[in-house]
Amino acid sequence: MATFEGNFIGEDIKVGIVVARFNEFITSKLLSGAKDNLLRHGVKEDNIDVYWVPGAFEIPFITKKLATEKNYNGLITLGTVIRGATTHYELVCSEVAKGVAHVGLESDIPVMFGVLTTETIEQAIERAGTKAGNKGGEVAQGLLEMISLNKQL
């Protein structure tokens, strides 16, 4: 029986991060967590590129361009969608999740989904570096593992 799994060694890989500016007080913390994790695993700062988009809805468009036109080993998407008074929340969450998943399946590099979808601002804060960890750091760690596994296939 053969078992395949990735490691977390970040030397010699290039990563693109697409981050939404909407709810920037949260997404900036997700970005910090992602960059910190990548750097601590040996990814060179010059090999990390960050692309800011207006909101989560715009993430798939840029992510698809990066996956098809650039030579990254993997991509991270970061955003924060917080339920408001309208049904906009469901629409944005659904389209972003579908869009990012589609890009991932259509490309030959891993694309990580690091978009928070929360009911309250407090829940988002908890997931951006406080008591529920940092989603940005989590998906960065997952990307390293996926890049490593992808190289074995």
Ligand SMILES: O=c1[nH]c(NC[C@H](O)[C@H](O)[C@H](O)CO)c([N+](=O)[O-])c(=O)[nH]1
């Ligand atoms: O990233 C977000 N974009 C949001 N809306 C903007 C959307 O992502 C697009 O930028 C906008 O619709 C223009 O296309 C949000 N809400 O509306 O609540 C949100 O919570 N988070």
